[in-house]
Amino acid sequence: xxxxxxxxxxxxxxxxxxxxxxxxxxxxxxxxxxxxxxxxxxxxxxxxxxxxxxxxxxxxxxxxxxxxxxxxxxxxxxxxxxxxxxxxxxxxxxxxxxxxxxxxxxxxxxxxxxxxxxxxxxxxxxxxxxxxxxxxxxxxxxxxxxxxxxxxxxxxxxxxxxxxxxxxxxxxxxxxxxxxxxxxxxxxxxxxxxxxxxxxxxxxxxxxxxxxxxxxxxxxxxxxxxxxxxxxxxxxxxxxxxxxxxxxxxxxxxxxxxxxxxxxxxxxxxxxxxxxxxxxxxxxxxxxxxxxxxxxxxxxxxxxxxxxxxxxxxxxxxxxxxxxxxxxxxxxxxxxxxxxxxxxxxxxxxxxxxxxxxxxxxxxxxxxxxxxxxxxxxxxxxxxxxxxxxxxxxxxxxxxxxxxxxxxxxxxxxxxxxxxxxxxxxxxxxxxxxxxxxxxxx
Amino acid sequence: xxxxxxxxxxxxxxxxxxxxxxxxxxxxxxxxxxxxxxxxxxxxxxxxxxxxxxxxxxxxxxxxxxxxxxxxxxxxxxxxxxxxxxxxxxxxxxxxxxxxxxxxxxxxxxxxxxxxxxxxxxxxxxxxxxxxxxxxxxxxxxxxxxxxxxxxxxxxxxxxxxxxxxxxxxxxxxxxxxxxxxxxxxxxxxxxxxxxxxxxxxxxxxxxxxxxxxxxxxxxxxxxxxxxxxxxxxxxxxxxxxxxxxxxxxxxxxxxxxxxxxxxxxxxxxxxxxxxxxxxxxxxxxxx
Numbered sequence: 001x002x003x004x005x006x007x008x009x010x011x012x013x014x015x016x017x018x019x020x021x022x023x024x025x026x027x028x029x030x031x032x033x034x035x036x037x038x039x040x041x042x043x044x045x046x047x048x049x050x051x052x053x054x055x056x057x058x059x060x061x062x063x064x065x066x067x068x069x070x071x072x073x074x075x076x077x078x079x080x081x082x083x084x085x086x087x088x089x090x091x092x093x094x095x096x097x098x099x100x101x102x103x104x105x106x107x108x109x110x111x112x113x114x115x116x117x118x119x120x121x122x123x124x125x126x127x128x129x130x131x132x133x134x135x136x137x138x139x140x141x142x143x144x145x146x147x148x149x150x151x152x153x154x155x156x157x158x159x160x161x162x163x164x165x166x167x168x169x170x171x172x173x174x175x176x177x178x179x180x181x182x183x184x185x186x187x188x189x190x191x192x193x194x195x196x197x198x199x200x201x202x203x204x205x206x207x208x209x210x211x212x213x214x215x216x217x218x219x220x221x222x223x224x225x226x227x228x229x230x231x232x233x234x235x236x237x238x239x240x241x242x243x244x245x246x247x248x249x250x251x252x253x254x255x256x257x258x259x260x261x262x263x264x265x266x267x268x269x270x271x272x273x274x275x276x277x278x279x280x281x282x283x284x285x286x287x288x289x290x291x292x293x294x295x296x297x298x299x300x301x302x303x304x305x306x307x308x309x310x311x312x313x314x315x316x317x318x319x320x321x322x323x324x325x326x327x328x329x330x331x332x333x334x335x336x337x338x339x340x341x342x343x344x345x346x347x348x349x350x351x352x353x354x355x356x357x358x359x360x361x362x363x364x365x366x367x368x369x370x371x372x373x374x375x376x377x378x379x380x381x382x383x384x385x386x387x388x389x390x391x392x393x394x395x396x397x398x399x400x401x402x403x404x405x406x407x408x409x410x411x412x413x414x415x416x417x418x419x420x421x422x423x424x425x426x427x428x429x430x431x432x433x434x435x436x437x438x439x440x441x442x
Numbered sequence: 443x444x445x446x447x448x449x450x451x452x453x454x455x456x457x458x459x460x461x462x463x464x465x466x467x468x469x470x471x472x473x474x475x476x477x478x479x480x481x482x483x484x485x486x487x488x489x490x491x492x493x494x495x496x497x498x499x500x501x502x503x504x505x506x507x508x509x510x511x512x513x514x515x516x517x518x519x520x521x522x523x524x525x526x527x528x529x530x531x532x533x534x535x536x537x538x539x540x541x542x543x544x545x546x547x548x549x550x551x552x553x554x555x556x557x558x559x560x561x562x563x564x565x566x567x568x569x570x571x572x573x574x575x576x577x578x579x580x581x582x583x584x585x586x587x588x589x590x591x592x593x594x595x596x597x598x599x600x601x602x603x604x605x606x607x608x609x610x611x612x613x614x615x616x617x618x619x620x621x622x623x624x625x626x627x628x629x630x631x632x633x634x635x636x637x638x639x640x641x642x643x644x645x646x647x648x649x650x651x652x653x654x655x656x657x658x659x660x661x662x663x664x665x666x667x668x669x670x671x672x673x674x675x676x677x678x679x680x681x682x683x684x685x686x687x688x689x690x691x692x693x694x695x696x697x698x699x700x701x702x703x704x705x706x707x708x709x710x711x712x713x714x715x716x717x718x719x720x721x722x723x724x725x726x727x728x729x730x
Binding site for chain 2: 178
């Protein structure tokens with residue numbers, strides 16, 4: 001019998017060595033005049049200061065923004081050039097909607113695992129305060145025609161096509177390009193489909209605020225967050241929130257449906273500004289720089305759903321990606337010590353859990369014998385998530401990875417045993433996308 | 443035997459409308475023929491331009507394929523049927539005709555580089571509870587074989603040439619939406635620019651008011667073609683696309699839509715979320 005032609009290679013591990021972010025602000029808050037490049041540079045410089053990387057040539061830096069100006073075609077490289085890193089540090093931009101930050105972690109750690117890189121910085125940034133505003137398609141076309149025009153007649157013809165209404169600027173929105181429903185309206189449809197109540201969503205929101213506040217109070221974020229523009233904690237955090245206060249908020253999405261509207265500003269993430277970074281490296285590079293590996297990035301799985309034709313909810317891709325990811329790694333939900341599900345909306349978390357608990361969904365949509373499984377709520381978003389911290393789209397992945405890697409390491413050291421301590425990270429994204437990953441304590 | 447009228451090129455709709463308007467006035471004053479002319483209109487060698495195709499694809503949200511969207515073929519071919527409808531011996535007045543339904547059978551893709559022969563006939567003059575309806579059949583063939591066939595059903599209100607027909611009216615229950623079309627006030631003018639259909643009811647509130655509508659209304663084929671674009675590549679190469687226009691869409695306006703897979707096929711509906719009344723319903727069925 002012929003031998004397999006591809007030899008099996010032992011892939012080395014890629015480690016999360018640390019992270020740094022600036023506190024997340026609410027849109028129109030203290031970062032109102034800060035650009036994506038300003039915030040990303042600040043987050044990188046905080047990381048450099050924290051881990052002594054001044055003048056260091058890092059293998060590669062990857063970051064991105066969801067709302068991006070066309071002038072920022074090399075956003076990450078420009079941030080690196082403005083930072084204290086060596087100017088010989090290469091960089092590239094990534095854009096995968098809200099999964100951008102996690103995708104930078106996944107792709108860079110894969111390069112480290114393959115031996116292409118020894119060190120890397122993953123990151124993401126977004127500003128809804130400094131969002132790009134575009135001119136209308138008709139004005140843009142007329143201006144481009146004008147720039148190509150050679151004769152006076154052609155120039156006149158190009159200008160003559162412009163109508164007064166073409167001059168109105170076009171601001172970005174959270175509407176899906178194919179359905180023209182906002183993300184909240186899409187989630188409202190899924191929320192109604194899975195019959196998630198406002199009370200259940202408010203409980204998720206309250207836990208998020210309480211856990212994030214407790215983590216700040218205990219000093220957990222002291223080596224993960226660097227103050228910026230006078231902000232020391234995430235501006236959206238409401239430590240004194242309560243179920244009573246949350247219950248009083250008026251529904252914001254799903255108002256036109258024939259089911260009760262349950263999604264409020266309290267159980268949905270606000271528009272936010274902020275940036276995050278994650279330091280990645282091989283064991284050798286970490287040792288050479290006196291850095292302690294916190295967690296290794298084990299595997300990742302992306303998913304996508306056809307929300308355009310009503311097959312599944314817009315934000316439900318992780319419900320499909322996670323079962324595939326765990327099956328490939330021979331794991332079940334019970335083998336995980338932490339489960340981080342990005343809180344785009346409280347309902348996003350709850351509809352994902354409901355799908356996994358559903359016998360019918362497990363059989364018909366996941367191709368399993370029954371329900372995928374139940375998540376122990378004590379393991380879920382243990383230091384709070386986006387509902388409390390805010391959600392500067394591309395910065396969320398880095399926030400989650402840095403937070404959970406530190407927690408994984410803390411738990412491993414505390415337990416003093418060889419048993420693997422694992423975390424699942426799940427991020428939903430526009431376009432029906434989802435990205436999920438497994439991390440293991442180092 | 444059916445007579446064939448060969449036109450040198452696809453006529454411009456503008457001129458046809460002007461002629462149609464004059465005839466329509468005459469038709470309303472004194473009755474014309476009550477049978478359809480036994481005639482076929484033919485234009486050979488029709489070809490699309492890539493700029494026109496791109497404009498259409500951008501407006502309707504179609505992918506930029508070199509295969510012509512089925513609604514774009516309708517745009518290319520339908521003026522030939524309109525030429526037939528402005529004949530002196532066509533029994534119904536062009537102005538005021540209501541587009542009730544449209545059924546397209548696409549047997550195989552029609553490509554940008556294909557040279558098309560377009561044939562149009564009128565068939566099946568029949569009664570309707572509020573007037574008389576007729577089918578305009580347009581066939582597009584490439585190298586002698588039919589690739590695309592469209593049947594457009596029109597109603598002349600208040601003109602009873604054939605006996606009235608009892609029709610069942612299904613009650614519409616709005617389903618779970620999958621999306622929304624926000625239609626700006628200029629959607630009628632923009633579709634008019636790519637389709638050539640500059641019927642005043644689509645162009646402005648003022649011109650629509652003169653013809654009895656409170657505001658401008660969207661072209662039915664614009665809404666049907668957007669639904670087809672929303673179905674996307676899942677429709678395949680060969681499919682039947684049918685639509686019924688129930689209630690006009692006033693501009694500017696918002697249409698709540700469901701465009702969803704049902705087994706191997708797609709169904710679609712567009713409605714007014716406030717009243718729950720449907721604007722259009724239809725389906726795209728694979729022919730493979």
